[in-house]
Amino acid sequence: MKPEGSIIASGIAPHGAITSGRPTPLGATWDGGGVNFAVFSQHATRMTLCLFSPDGRWETEWIDLPERDGHVWHGYVPGLMPGQAYGFRAHGPYRPDEGHRFNPHKLLLDPYARRISGRLEWDDALFGYDRSSRHGDLTFDTRDSSNFMPRGVVVDPSFDWGEDRAPDRPLTETVIYEAHVRGLTMGRRDLALRGTFAALASEPMLDHLLKLGVTAIELLPIHAFVDDKFLLDKGLRNYWGYMTLGFFAPEPRYMTTGQLADVQAMVKRFHAAGIEVLLDVVYNHTAEGNQMGPTLSFRGLDNASYYRLAESPRYYINDTGTGNTLNMDHPYVMRMVLDSLRYWVEQVRVDGFRFDLATTLGRTARGFDRNHPFLQAIRQDPVLSRVKLIAEPWDVGPGGYQLGAFPAPFLEWNDKFRDQVRRFWRNEEGMVRKLAMRLSGSALKFDHDGRAATSSVNFVTAHDGFTLMDVVSYAHKHNEANGEDNRDGHGDNHSDNLGVEGPTEDRAILARRARRRRNMMATLMLAQGTPMILAGDELGNSQSGNNNAYCQDNEIGWVDWDNADADFLAFCREVVALRARHPILRQKRFLHSRSRSIDGHVDLFWRRADGMPMTEVDWNNGGQKLIAVEMRVAAGTPDHITRAFREDAVFCVFNAGEESLVFLPEHTLDRGWVLRLDTATPGEPPVRVHRALKVAADSVVVLALEPVPLSPKS
Structure with missing residues (x-):
């Protein structure tokens, strides 16, 4: 007034x-x-x-x-x-x-x-x-x-950081956990101040994440954002937060005191637990929409500078699908974004960013340019170049799909991994070759320009789409609660209800669903790259088939802690710990079936069930449903590092077909194959395996070649 x-x-x-x-x-x-x-x-x-x-x-x-x-x-x-x-x-x-x-x-x-x-x-x-x-x-x-x-x-950003130190985890040790501040905590009845930064960094939450083996939590947008009017008119809200109003201010609904210290204290507590904090940031557009949108900030301050305008400048270029696109070609707009990023690193001490629709940030009038000044500015910046940088490598504009095109040190969300792992375990034809590419770090996409094998952020589920439970429980999306007659959200989810759409009490179906979830989680953790888990997947969380819960700030979008699947949680802890114990599964260098100088062994070897190498006929056989892979320390790794590994090799079998007898690679008298994981019988202690192993239908097994004396298993 x-x-x-x-x-x-x-x-x-x-x-x-x-x-x-x-x-x-x-x-x-x-x-x-x-x-x-x-x-x-x-x-x-x-x-x-x-x-x-x-x-x-x-x-x-x-x-x-x-x-x-x-x-x-x-x-x-x-x-x-x-x-x-x-x-x-x-x-x-x-x-x-x-x-x-x-x-x-x-x-x-x-x-x-x-x-x-x-x-x-x-x-x-x-x-x-x-x-x-x-x-x-x-x-x-x-x-x-x-x-x-x-x-x-006006704020005073000073804060007593005490002995705070960034965990600075190497990517080879990183396991990302994508979470929503409010959604992860609202369903936990034992938490005070649910839905806030304080609840997220509470002891019960930190304990859960540490036991799971998470090393970094990636938060959906916490920049101040707007609830779209069309959602409020339907009694809904902008739950995910991808309508940014301010790039420097935390979202007030997640705060308890309203002060920046709320966020700083959260980061400090995560750091004390050894967990990094990554922010999902939306610099590609703002909450002001197209020419028919409100005047809230950027439009009123200088519309022609802040936004990319069409040939007729009354209208906006809309490469984001939200009505407008920030003009990253303008030096002051780029400066604002860089200042914002540095502010969150220097004043709030976050450890990295995931850039929503990152292709937009590299666009010029001619299209995407991997050498765009903004991307170059980040890479040379002494503050920003040292934190984790993750690109969502697409937008909705022309030529918007740019998977693999971003320069180092950017990591990229790999949707090919998501889709092809789902399709393999859905038992589709011709998926063995595609799965092999994903297991080896999607090298065809990422092994160029000095990029590391950790460049691929592998995921099976994310906030946008089905939860892991819904991937195995629904053949179709069920977004009616969004008020758009189920027209919104992706229609092709590569999902399978395994017999019944939605909840069931059929024990056989429930067992198959549990096995498939274990298979997909195991595949995620056994692949080269940087794995990302969707919050709640480890608990068996369902969104009742809603694959676009962007507006569901309620039980649909919140993680269900009351009905947590204790058995699956135990399995997830087991398979994350397995990855941590076996560094062959998480290497910086790509595996390319090259001979190693230390012993002449190749670092990657694909096998059939009979132990013979895969041939081109096998790769092209659409009915092939089993693939085995032997991985060793990558060729080119210094010998002293290779000798420091606890195991000589890791052997994994991915079987989407019937039960099969799988013959193991050769071993020596002082080195033997130890069965470390079997998704058909999770939780079993490790045992020594000799020449062959029966691999159950629809299962994953992992063996390590180790100098460990154990009783044999016939």
Whole structure:
């Protein structure tokens, strides 16, 4: 609300005379004596700072920023303290046909706001145009939006980090756990402050993750975001959070005190447990939508700079499918993203990022460029180049699928792994060759330009799609609760209900489902690359067949702890621990069936059940349902490192067919094959196996060639 009789004018504030201040850093910076405000706008003609009363309700002062350096407007207000609420009003041309949408009647959130108070309340006043007019966005709306807008808040980012040290886990040891702050904790009745950062980093949650063997937790977006009006109208919410409003501010709904310290304390606790924190970040678009969307921040500050506009600049390029695309070709937009990333690393101490629709971040007017200035800037940045960087290598624009195209040190989500592992265990024809490629780190995609075998982020499930339980329980998606008549979400999930759609009490079906879940989890952990587990999969969590729970902030989207599958949880712990114990399964170098200098053995050998090598006929046999692989330390690994490995080789069998007698590779008197895992009989102690082993139908077995004396198994 505006104060009675206010005008947008005065260069004097009650706190003292405003001075020119500094153009850097951008945002609101408290220095102990006052606050420096700096905001970018290339095309504005005037920039007004709006200050609010302590409760955030009333605009108490409107102050024109007195200086402009280049395209940065700035001023210093003495006497202001952390906790001060503020916003901006930008003046300039309102000419949508030329890409300009300035409207000083609209309160604008600072893109660099470190904290946001209040929640967006949908009202027609939020829009820069008159929504009731048949001329649409070409009209100009004079209603004031401040009553309905959240405010930026000045913060003091200082925090007592004590002895905090980043775990800095090498990728060869990394196991990622993709989770939602609220969704992972709301279903745990033993937690206080459920749904918050505090609950996520509580002792019960840390204990669960440590016992599972997780080394990094990847959080769905925690940047402040907006609940879409169309969802609120249906009684739903933007649960996942992929509609960012501010790239520096944490989402208030996950906080307890409302202070940045909420997030910092969470990170500190994870670090103390040896777990890294990765953030899923959405720099490809904002919550303002297309030309018919609201004016909340970027659009009102400088629409023509912040967004990629079409040939007719009234409209937006929409490579993201959300209505707009950030213009990463503009230096100040790129700077904002880089500043945001560095802020989260330096002030919050997160350990890395997963970039949503990362192809968009590397787009120019000519399409995707792996040498885009933004990607190069990250790679050379002394802060950002040392954290984990994960790309989702696609968007919905032309040429958007770029799996394998990102430069080192980026890792990439590998959807080929997801789809082909599901299809192999669904017993489809011709999947043996494809599974072999995924088990060896998808080298055809990633082994170039010095990239490591850890570049492929392997996953069978993620937040977007079926849970692991639903992959084996539903043949079709069931998204009716989303209110779109089941039209949303992917239709081809490579899933199988194994006899009955949805829940059942049929013990035979339940046993088959459990076996298939074990097979897919084992495949994930036995493949070269960096594995990622979806939170709740280890508990047997179901979303009742909903494969697009983006709007389900309820029991559908939350992890079900009450009905946790204890047996499957035990298996998951076992197979994650198996990967940790056997470094041959998680190497940095690719395996290419090359001879090793240390002993002449090849580092990768594919076998049939009879022990003979796979031939081209076998690879092309669509009916082939079993494949065995012998892996050793990669050729090129220094000999002293090779000798330090606990096992000489690991032998894995993946059998999607009938029971089969599988002959083992040769061994020596002082080295023998030890059965370490069998998904048909999980939890059994290790035993020595000699020449051959019966491998059950639909199962995975793992043996290690070790100098361990054990009683033989016939």
